[in-house]
Amino acid sequence: MNNSKNPSIAKGVDALSIWLFYLIALIGILSIFAVEYREGDNIVQSILGIKKEYSKQLFYLGIYSILGVVILLTDSKIFTTMANLLYALGIVLLLATFVPGLGKEVNGSHSWISLGGGFNLQPAEFCKIFTLLALAKFISRPETNFTQPKSHLIAGSIVVLPALITIMQNETGLALVYFCLFIPMYREGLPPSILIIGFALGVLAVMTLLLDKYILLAVLTAIAVVAIILLRRQFKRNRNLLSMIILSWLLASGISVFAVPYVFDNVLQEYQARRIYALVGKDYVRHHGLKAEVQTLSEEDVKHRKAKAQSTDYNVKQSKIAIGSGGLFGKGYLKGTQTRYDFVPEQSTDFIFCTIGEDFGFAGCIVLLGLYFLLLYHIVTIAERQRSAFSRVYAYGVASIIFFHMAVNICMTIGLAPVIGITLPLMSYGGSSLLTFTILIFIMIRLDADRHMILR
């Protein structure tokens, strides 16, 4: 392909990525078809009519293929030059959702902008691309020295800013995606301790939600004591070590006992706090220091909450049944009863993986996961062969975003992660999700085609 005498669009284009892109997208369309199709439906008519979800998805794929060609035809310099501008645009759009009249509430989320004519735009979806471009741009600047904490801070802010806005929009799931952009930062030199500390803080926060704070305090104390006993010989050589352990113990305890409850009770809105608690399957009860408030929960409230918790629970249960009942080789295409008869809610969007699990069983899942793994592995390889830091950071970012989406989505369906409404890349039904990943991947392919250039 990499033939300089053939100045076509295919010059330098990575064929494997495109193959994998179409393969996974088609598997997705077949899965959506399996969810929707009933015996006797006229398939040709449905596809031409673009009424059914599978036909819509096929239509989107066609349109987006054209968009992909357009991207491949652009000059890759455009991405570096436009990066900051696009980022600014993204932030503005994100903030626009808070403007009365523009913003639209859909299912309790404020992340939509009404475009009129029934079309809604969710800027958080596209803002991922802009943020990634901006991050790549920042790191690849010649004046950036990514060994300095200052640049770490700036890079971190680029990522966290849209995430925070998205959290305020009540789209915690989408917001979490931004944090996976720390992976390319790590690749570029972010000290692993930051990742580890961040990870530890995340675990701590989740633990705070899950465990009683006194139990957590005891666990933390025990960990500190064990650490001191194990490392006591090192103290003479490294005087800071003891104080570091004690300091982190104090910090962790403080966060878990005071900071987290404070944030939940005073910083976050009550419904936000409740949502976060719901992720770990718990009821949130706001503490105002007045016990009376806790007890005067109306019966209706309790019922409502229970129903909500149950419905989340129901999704996961049915999805587990669907996947589990597939067995080793599955029930066969179009034979899954769970996925075809509406037992799993959000079947064609968030829970599309169930169709594979039920119809094709463990073997089918392995094949699909293999395709994803191949794609991710290949993207990392692509990233590593770039001469330009911009392209490398970008490719790592694409891999991270696809990885995060895929891992969280599948873990959701098999009961390993809370249901937070994250789509399965390229497979889930939905125009904007497919569009995002199309753009992400085709920009990467475009950049890779120019991998001998050094982009600034």
Place this chain on the structure above:
Amino acid sequence: MSVFNQSRQTVVRFIFAAIFFVIIARLFMLQVISGKYQKLAQDNAILRQVVYPNRGIIFDRKGNAILDNTIMYDLVVTPGQVKGIDTEALCRILKIDTAEFRLRILNAIVKNGRSRPSAFESLLSPEMYARISESIFKFQPAFSLQERPVRSYPYHAAAELLGYVGEVDSAFIRRHEGDGYQSGDYAGRSGLEAAYERELMGQRGIKILVKDNLNRPQGSYANGQFDTAAIAGKNLYTTIDMALQEYGEKLMANKVGSIVAIDPQTGGILALISSPTFDPNYLTGPDRNKHYAELQRDPALPMYNRTVLALYPPGSTFKPLDAMVALDQADINTSFGVYCAGWYNDCGIPKRCAEHWVGHSGDMTTAITWSCNSYFFTIFRKIIDRHPGDVEGGLMEWKAYMNAFGLGHKLGIDLPGEKEGYIPDTAHFNKVFGRKRWNSCTLVSMGIGQGEITETPLQIANSMCLIGNKGYYYTPHIVDSIAGDDTTLRKFKTRHETTHIPADIFEHVIDGMEGVVNQGTGQNAKVPGIAICGKTGTAQNSYKGIVQKDHALFSAFAPKDNPKIAIVVICENAGWGGNSAAPIAGLMIEKYLHDSISDDRKALEQRMMNLNLIPDRIYLARDSIAKARALAAAEKKKMDAEEDQAGSPDDQEGQLAPKPAPGATAPKATPGAATPAATIPGTKVHGAMTPAATTPGTKVPGAVTPGTTKPDTKVPGAATPAATTPGTKVPGAVTPGTTKPDTKVPGAVTHPKKPTSGDSSNKKKDTSSAPLQNQAILNSSEQKKNKPRPIV
């Protein structure tokens, strides 16, 4: 810079791989190791729908359908969808309260789960159906109406014979494992419905449907390749003559007993009547459970099919059989005669004979005609003593004849639970008397069909077939053919040649039996124009050791040559066989052979239909049950009232309790009075009356009462003042039961024993279930256990 951190790509790749590994491990666990999800998915999505076939129809010998299928409706509920419907409105239509509503929903959940439909109210009455169906749309989808095929009986007859169809219980399901019954299914529970359940039921079909998350069927599963179609039940063509059956039931109204009529040429049963009976439609429809309980409680046991379940001493109807054995085997011929002047004296204690005039036992034929006891005592002893010194051998030879005649074992009729009857063997007597300590005199009463011998009415009728056919019979059966099935009924087509008794012996016996009707004891059975050969029987019997009024029996076949009908009529406790049983048999034969009753016999027909022969003790038991209920209700009322009063009930009782009646006032004129537990209202107690209280259950003329009492009750003697029952604290005057019309009660019947409360409850036990026969007690006691005992 990038070169510096290049090794970190491995870390990133490792993180990716690790997460993939976790996901794959989890998938492996879910999909391969844990097996429960397949079943969960099946439970979710598979709906097995049973398709009920139409039950087979039963036809009579003329091709009329004795029963038919109609459709009734069940109101079924899916508990999971009840939320949000107008419960109040539904309760108003069904006339239940919301507590009952909740209870039923709860029951439904327990029975079939939340998402499967179960019956909320089964077999709606037509009015109820009309009212619900017009507003069912308000309660859908939680409630819906489901078709339920139900039997209907256009003839309102032959209830015991046909049996009933009822919901299967867990014991039934266990017994018929593999036949695919589920709780909620219906199956034949007695009679022909039970005997031919397999044929009548047909084959249930199963439709496997897939359903969605809201339990809505989404079409067949796997294109219906696992579905099975329902196959309708097979029709039964019986030998029953419904006109005769109906007529017999009319004749047996107000009598306890049975009629069995058989076509001797084929063994096909023409009529099978057990009285009292009930309308089979009574056990279908919305009130069937209530009615079932009512029938179960009736002391006259209307659901007890006496024709095959009750055992009677055959009495004199047995004599022709003895005669045949004697002629065939013992050294006598038909001209053998005995001298009888009313008594048989050869065995110590003299035994009475009905006839006194000399010559009624001059030869075999006249002895049968006049039913001479002495004659049959004599020939029976000749049979037993045939081998001198070997009574056992003689008895066993006799028994072999009897067994060949179809006695002492099941005949094999196609009805469930047929009884064997009893022909005693040597082992029995050796056990009772000891070996070598009995002789022909010990057994002598068996010669006239008394003693140990018992037979079902069916066996008696069958022996008439045997005599009429001169030596063979076919197994009595009801079903002649089954549509599309030739093998099941083959056993009914085999001729049972019984013994090698020559035909001329039969002719003599038949001549004797013809004489019975023409000039002998059974003249009441005579029908002009039909040569009837019959035999009366008057069987002594006792109930719980107490001698009861004799059973009246009459067995016959007609016409004399090539008989077309063999019949037995039994009227329990009706006295002499010639009076009641014989005319009924005559009417039945006339009805069958002439199709109608001649005008000059209409009066007799009417008289027999109106004749009331129900034993008193049944009225008594009915009364006492009704009374016990009234008492219990009244007591409950009183107890409620007493709770407000200061005095404890025990104190009051002590004051109210009268002194026991002086023992002398209880005359022991009747055997019934000998046992304290049994008070038979028929016993006439003349003598001083006690001012003491009477026990419930006895009729107190003075205090008679809101019940249906016959006006002409003769009450000589003073009525008891304030008849109260000690221990019950309720005025005995409450007698809401039915009182026997023509009972003559010359004074209060007093209980010979001190009427304590314990005693009266004892008595209740005896009278509440009055099986008609000591042999029948065994059967009825099973029923008694299930019967709610009245609390007094």
